[in-house]
Amino acid sequence: MEFKINPFNNMTFSKDVIWIFLLILLAPFSSDGQNAKAAVNFTIEGRITDFGDGMLVGTISDFKTNTLTLDTILVKNDSFKHKAFVNEKQIVSYGVTDNRFAKYRKAVKDGDTVLVDFTNKKLKAIEIVVFPGVNIRVEGNASSYLNAYSTGSPEEVKIASLNRKLYPFRDSLSDIDYTNKQTFRYALQQEEKFVNSISTIENSFIKNNPSSIISSYLIFQRFQTFIKSNKPEADSLLTLLKPKKGDVYYRRMIFIKNNLAESKKAIKVGEKFPDFKTKFIYKGKNFTLNQTQGKYRLIDFWGTWCIPCVKEMPQLKQFYEKHKDSLTIIGIANDNYQNWTAFLNKHHYNWIQLLDNGPIKLSEDLKVEVYPTKYLLDPSGKIIMIFKDADEGIWSKIESALNIRH
CATH class of the missing domain: 2.60.40 (Immunoglobulin-like)
Structure with a gap:
């Protein structure tokens, strides 16, 4: 059985070759x-x-x-x-x-x-x-x-x-x-009703299995939500556990708790956006922000779960097609790999797409708390505009900053 894959309209690939092709695409993430x-x-x-x-x-x-x-x-x-x-x-x-x-x-x-x-x-x-x-x-x-x-x-x-x-x-x-x-x-x-039912089931499991790594995993997901907004609640979550030696999630929570005071402040207009590197780039290899120097850059923090993020994507695509010669767009998704990949495979938003899915996330390091959040950088990397939440006027504001005339 053979398949035709665009844009190579004159080439055909066997099923085995397609599997190899897919594995090559995934290889950079290892x-x-x-x-x-x-x-x-x-x-x-x-x-x-x-x-x-x-x-x-x-x-x-x-x-x-x-x-x-x-x-x-x-x-x-x-x-x-x-x-x-x-x-x-x-x-x-x-x-x-x-x-x-x-x-x-x-x-x-x-x-x-x-x-x-x-x-x-x-x-x-x-x-x-x-x-x-x-x-x-x-x-x-x-x-x-x-x-x-x-x-x-x-x-x-x-x-x-x-x-x-x-x-x-x-x-x-x-x-x-x-x-x-x-x-x-x-x-x-x-x-x-359904959320309460889920919480009841999880709470019962944690109570009956305080030493299980599964309980630590469940608590870890809640802990990440509360540690920034409600530290006493985050601390109380830790008391529900009796972790075994080597519990990675409990160890991680203690590390986050002890280092919270040392976390960076949110970056502001006029400051330089920090360089970063990642292997989690859609259909690509290693990425560093510095490799995009020389052009204006729009960094977009988004997620497939974010309603306004998804809603504005067609507009962002239109804007990208119009200004891609003078502006580099970098999407950074706070998401899981499966949802992120499937979404991009379906919709073909082909600007630079990165996954913010490491043990230490860039969005957390920069204190990004509103989605979508966008940073407009000048060619040197200095932040000249920050947009939080969906903003209908964002496109004209960016064009004005770039001195683009219709």
């Missing part, structure tokens, strides 16, 4: 010290009915070096057998990078209606507890979403049992219709 020849110390195999052919992609963290490595599982005819490496016990979420499980939901903001993609990442991922020496088995189906669970260790049994309880409520959350004004209040009541 860390320097880990490649196909690296040592492996855990395995994942299984069968997901109705999945067919495709990929499951997760990110494995090295909390000691603050680096991430993409781990790609190839699925063929519903089945897979995979070997990988991890240096510390952690939870890895393996999900798809295509649109097969995307749920589309219309959401209302300030009277406007916009179609939002990928509203609930939990419906498209398998959460697995990985650690050196574990052999994991995954079974399930993909008839409506990635309804698959793992076995292989006591922690696998726990996380599978937990997610079997959580996923129906997460699925119900993604089905809520916010577009009907007559039922909008009811929709909010339903949302509160």
Whole structure:
């Protein structure tokens, strides 16, 4: 069987060549010290009915070096057998990078209606507890979403049992219709009901399993929300745990708590935007901000979950096409890899696209708290404008700053 791939209209590729091509695209995301020849110390195999052919992609963290490595599982005819490496016990979420499980939901903001993609990442991922020496088995189906669970260790049994309880409520959350004004209040009541049910299930698990790394993982997600806005609440979350030695999430929370006072202040107009580097660039290799010097640059912090971000993307694309000779646009998504990749694969927003998904995020380092947030830089890297939230007048303001005349 052969496929034609644009823009190479005169070339055909076998299915095997396409897999190799996809792996080459993903290769730049791997860390320097880990490649196909690296040592492996855990395995994942299984069968997901109705999945067919495709990929499951997760990110494995090295909390000691603050680096991430993409781990790609190839699925063929519903089945897979995979070997990988991890240096510390952690939870890895393996999900798809295509649109097969995307749920589309219309959401209302300030009277406007916009179609939002990928509203609930939990419906498209398998959460697995990985650690050196574990052999994991995954079974399930993909008839409506990635309804698959793992076995292989006591922690696998726990996380599978937990997610079997959580996923129906997460699925119900993604089905809520916010577009009907007559039922909008009811929709909010339903949302509160499902969120409370999820919290109750998670709280019960944490109470009954205070030493489980799964509990630390759940607390870690809440901790990141409260540590900036409500430090006493963040501190109280830590008291719910009785972590075992080597718990990476508890260790990370203590580090964040102890170093919060040393965090940088938000950068301002007139200051130079700090240089940064990343391997998480869409269809590219390593990226540093300094390599784009010499042109005006618009840095856009966004996410697939952000309604105003998604809404303004067509306008941003139009603006990019009009001014790309004098302006470089750099999108930085605070998102997970699967949603980010699937969104860009579908919509083809082809300016520089980066993923802000490391153990230490650039958005956190710069104190970006509103989405979207944009920084307009002059050719030397100095900030000349900052835009927070959606701004209908942003395009004319940027054109004025660039001295562009119609």
